[in-house]
Amino acid sequence: MSKPERDLLRRAGExxxxxxxxxxxxxxxxxxxxxxxxxxxxxxxxPGTLYGALDRLERLGLIEALPADERRHPYxxxxxxxxxxxxxxxxxxxxxxxxxxxxQLGGS
Amino acid sequence: MSGDGAATPDGGPLGTxxxxxTSTVVARPGRLVGAALCCYPARWRRRHGAxxxxxxxxxxxxxxxxxxxxxxxxxxxARAWLARPPGRPLSTAAAVLLAAACLLGSxxxxxxxxxxxxxxxxxxxxxxxxxxTSERAAHARSC
Numbered sequence: 001m002s003k004p005e006r007d008l009l010r011r012a013g014e015x016x017x018x019x020x021x022x023x024x025x026x027x028x029x030x031x032x033x034x035x036x037x038x039x040x041x042x043x044x045x046x047p048g049t050l051y052g053a054l055d056r057l058e059r060l061g062l063i064e065a066l067p068a069d070e071r072r073h074p075y076x077x078x079x080x081x082x083x084x085x086x087x088x089x090x091x092x093x094x095x096x097x098x099x100x101x102x103x104q105l106g107g108s
Numbered sequence: 109m110s111g112d113g114a115a116t117p118d119g120g121p122l123g124t125x126x127x128x129x130t131s132t133v134v135a136r137p138g139r140l141v142g143a144a145l146c147c148y149p150a151r152w153r154r155r156h157g158a159x160x161x162x163x164x165x166x167x168x169x170x171x172x173x174x175x176x177x178x179x180x181x182x183x184x185x186a187r188a189w190l191a192r193p194p195g196r197p198l199s200t201a202a203a204v205l206l207a208a209a210c211l212l213g214s215x216x217x218x219x220x221x222x223x224x225x226x227x228x229x230x231x232x233x234x235x236x237x238x239x240x241t242s243e244r245a246a247h248a249r250s251c
Binding site for chain 2: 029030031034045046048049051052055056071073090
């Protein structure tokens with residue numbers, strides 16, 4: 001039996017997951033990332049939080065920097081990043097389904 | 109990626125004020141944010157400094173308060189100092205914090221260990237009974 005894959009994003013924090021979801025839609029630089037996350041999640045990412053998440057994800061090999069466009073560094077999701085995001089979202093879906101089921105059973 | 113002599117998107121001057129090590133930078137985001145950016149490690153500023161300053165300029169233009177951006181960068185700077193740089197087992201700052209935590213932990217453990225002994229020594233033991241020592245703390249009931 002193969003060992004289950006490790007969810008790298010489990011402890012990476014919400015900002016990292018949001019950044020990865022945004023990059024799953026295509027390469028972006030910092031400002032575009034903040035705007036995109038605001039649009040799809042309604043979350044206002046602080047710039048310090050953003051760069052922390054970018055550094056963390058890059059260290060994990062889940063994203064990579066593209067050649068700088070003037071001062072802006074666009075980032076893109078890597079193949080391991082796509083796999084990690086898929087795994088994490090599957091895990092979130094299982095948790096979410098369990099929560100909804102228990103809410104129904106509990107009559108809340 | 110030298111930004112010297114160039115201009116910000118709104119035509120403003122470049123260079124981060126009060127940050128001597130960031131010479132290759134930057135859109136001028138204001139004193140507060142500039143100071144916060146200076147708190148990052150030099151390695152981080154070389155990599156992200158110019159872009160981070162430009163991002164701050166854009167966010168401020170969008171209506172974000174400069175103080176909020178500065179606080180976000182300050183928090184990020186603290187995290188950047190504590191993050192392990194690649195190839196180095198533990199940063200100096202983290203090592204100092206770890207040592208301080210260990211010291212505090214061992215002091216707390218020492219205090220916790222000696223407290224029952226002191227408490228036991230104030231019990232109604234006969235005057236002839238020898239006082240409890242820390243060695244006997246584990247056997248406080250016998251005192």
